Amino acid sequence: MRRQGVTMSQQPAARAAVIKDVARLAGVSHQTVSRVLNDHPSVRDETRERVLRAVQQLNYRPNALARGLAGRRSRVIGVVSFDTILHGPAATLLGIERAARRAGYGISIVALERLDRSGVVEAVNRLTEQSVAGVVIIAPLLTAAAAASSLPTGVPAVVVESDMAGDLPTISVDQVAGARLAVDHLLELGHETVWHLSGPKDWLEARDRIDGWRMSLEAAGRRVPPVLAGDWSPRSGYEAGRELAERGDVTAVFCANDQQALGMLRALHERGVRVPEDVSVVGFDDIPEAAYLSPPLTTVRQDFDEVGRRCLAALLELLGVDRPPGVPRHPRVPPSLVVRASSGPPPAP
């Protein structure tokens, strides 16, 4: 028995309207209301309008929980994210959110501290518990990609920035092509060869950029210098920069991301090495700061919004929903080169 005032006509805290309230006000059954909400074809126009009026009047919003439970499909997609302090992952997440919102989906996120197998599986479990319609896994590490491919089947999943995710659909920026853009640009400027400061070797993007760099050099028949190993941080760029400054024979460096390029610029500047007169530096990512470094950084831009769109399109397709129109099916998003002041012809010998 509810605590209901006998003479009071108003409840103090008006609880939100539910489907029955709408049905009563419109003078129809709750099922008819449900039909209107889901654009079922066979509802008379007059009825539909009456229901919509009631919806409006009560400011009714359907309960997503009940909907998901009854309909065994929810309008939420889960995202397993990693290190969203970095520009790439942060921008990717935002791109996915934007695309999802446009498609009428909400986003639940689980951030991973470490990217090992059990972590990814656990994160996906936490998301399935919430009955998400599908998941997007931002898996830039080898281990994560492996984990993704060992996921329990039955969960629609799309993987970002990975090409080793078993048979799961994968979307990523074409890192190899991006690296080649950078290296070819430097070769065209007349550099004899190009050094490379890579990202951490367990990141797929780092591997692909190494591959692209090497391919371009080999295609041009150039000497391939040893890879310098970084960890994405400005610090590692700084250290590599000091190292390179010692040698006299380096005229061009391709850094696997902009942060590292930033550290390298600092080290070179500190040692009196001029950029681009003595050494050309090219980065990767085009972070907002890139245009305002000293000198402004030539870099490779990744279109993370497009990655988000294609992710969502692929996921919706997996869910049996229509793909949003105008989104290409191709899994590799092309990067583009942004030429600024940090790259130029090599010094005259």
Next chain:
Amino acid sequence: MRRQGVTMSQQPAARAAVIKDVARLAGVSHQTVSRVLNDHPSVRDETRERVLRAVQQLNYRPNALARGLAGRRSRVIGVVSFDTILHGPAATLLGIERAARRAGYGISIVALERLDRSGVVEAVNRLTEQSVAGVVIIAPLLTAAAAASSLPTGVPAVVVESDMAGDLPTISVDQVAGARLAVDHLLELGHETVWHLSGPKDWLEARDRIDGWRMSLEAAGRRVPPVLAGDWSPRSGYEAGRELAERGDVTAVFCANDQQALGMLRALHERGVRVPEDVSVVGFDDIPEAAYLSPPLTTVRQDFDEVGRRCLAALLELLGVDRPPGVPRHPRVPPSLVVRASSGPPPAP
């Protein structure tokens, strides 16, 4: 009637176990299973173990949707975020996620493109639709703060980076104190006064930093130069830097964030102004790049993780759940000064 093979003993796609399956296997009622799952005190140890064993055996995970629907409380909190490409909002979001995960909550996010009143309200509505337990609103703009205070009551909400959110609990870094740290540091170094390149005026953090800057100057009885207006971008820092380089009388600048400081460093360097010998520059945020700029940037560090923890603690309190232990109740998180090479004594006259 289910499609069940008469002779087949295994379904092809074993659907996930539900509470009834566990109850049957453990030989108890579904209600007893529910009690075990929710640590209800009056369950015999032997029974509890039997149930737990069944849970394990079936790899049972309770359905969060059903739970939320029946119990009218969910273990998900909603976050309204804004511009998570910027370091501050991204780090805050991550801090909240981390704290939430620790408390056993999931995170649903809605990113806002613009931060106007209807946007915030709509975002909160989208989240309540999903029956989130509460929401955290990252509302660094005046308009958003205003919107937050006009939210429908009944939704437990906490606001971050705002102090004008009506009676909603608010957590933020003490921007005024941060600005004073920066300015006092420069004054102590012997600078006559300190210029300020502010953030956009409709950001609360920008306002607070202006206030702190002015307070410190006035407390020291110094001249208060006009505020230079920026927009957080390196570009605006660059432009302000060119302007300042024109004047001969500037020896110290406090930039409202590190990106702007970065742009300013570039402009000064371009004009041959040495940092810190001719001009000292201090930033705000301590982005990962700060230590590797030329020169390494003195700046004010914000503890976003702590912000996340306090947010969640405040929200849990609102929800009638126990606060996590060891998290202070105070709404203002103290920032700290990180002294690097971009600040030093003024040039001898």
Next chain:
DNA sequence: CCCATGAATGTGACCGATAACAATCCGGGC
């Protein structure tokens, strides 16, 4: 020895929606 008491467990309603099926109304063809 009986009954009140509290711990342990079970039963059925309910949360708010959708799904499946039944019922009703309508016009057209024979």
Next chain:
DNA sequence: GCCCGGATTGTTATCGGTCACATTCATGGG
């Protein structure tokens, strides 16, 4: 005039849990 099929609407079961209440059982006081 009667039957049939599609359009429209209503009724009831169901999703997978929790809640309120009933029931059972052991225990201790009078």
